[in-house]
Amino acid sequence: MNPLATAGDSEFRFAAENTLGKLVRWLRLLGFDTLYLARPDPEGLLRMCGNGRLVLTRTRRVAARLPAGRALLIKPDAPRQQVRQVVRQLGLSRARVRLFSRCLQCNTLVVPIERGSVLGRVPDYVWHSQAAFATCPDCGRIYWPGSHLRHSQEIMETFFAP
Ligand SMILES: [Zn+2]
Known part of the structure; x- marks a missing residue:
């Protein structure tokens, strides 16, 4: 074993x-x-x-x-x-796998944050195009799925491919 x-x-x-x-x-x-x-x-x-x-x-x-x-x-x-x-x-x-559940910077679990509260804290086009946001309670970074989600998922599949 x-x-x-x-x-x-x-x-x-x-x-x-x-x-x-x-x-x-x-x-x-x-x-x-x-x-x-x-x-x-x-x-x-x-x-x-x-x-x-x-x-x-x-x-x-x-x-x-x-x-x-x-x-x-x-x-x-x-x-x-x-x-x-x-x-x-x-x-x-x-x-x-829990994709994008942790802060990449500090390893802390991110938590959902109200969309309204990130207005002005993320680029305008991001705010308009994204429905959900999360933030790191430690460093305050804001995360959103965005276009990199699909890209990351594709790469992830290669990790688990036989
Ligand atoms: Zn963080």
């Missing part, structure tokens, strides 16, 4: 080292709780494991120092291939 799969049906939570910025962005976009470690130190990484996070690293040495099954060594260079590795190796299912 793959030791990385012992989380069973529970949610996977990640902590990624600083070389994996684009992977972090993608995992957040898919809705997975993913911390970005700007300055990963051995103790910090261990703490992440203790908190139930799976550490994503590109360094074999780092992975080897962490408890068995608590680190995933990311091999591809291309970010989309990195996402594909995580999806495949952990057996993440498409059903777990």
Whole structure:
């Protein structure tokens, strides 16, 4: 049995080292709780494991120092291939994806916000063309599905394609 799969049906939570910025962005976009470690130190990484996070690293040495099954060594260079590795190796299912449910900047779950209250805070054409908005309670960024939703969905399909 793959030791990385012992989380069973529970949610996977990640902590990624600083070389994996684009992977972090993608995992957040898919809705997975993913911390970005700007300055990963051995103790910090261990703490992440203790908190139930799976550490994503590109360094074999780092992975080897962490408890068995608590680190995933990311091999591809291309970010989309990195996402594909995580999806495949952990057996993440498409059903777990919550596209655009998290702030890409700070990992916080976004919340719906009244359309009227974002008038003047987003470009006019966006306000006129979009029906629903969400905001990050931490940084205040405003999100809307927009045209990038379909684009992201198309890319997402490639992650889960056999
Ligand atoms: Zn935010």
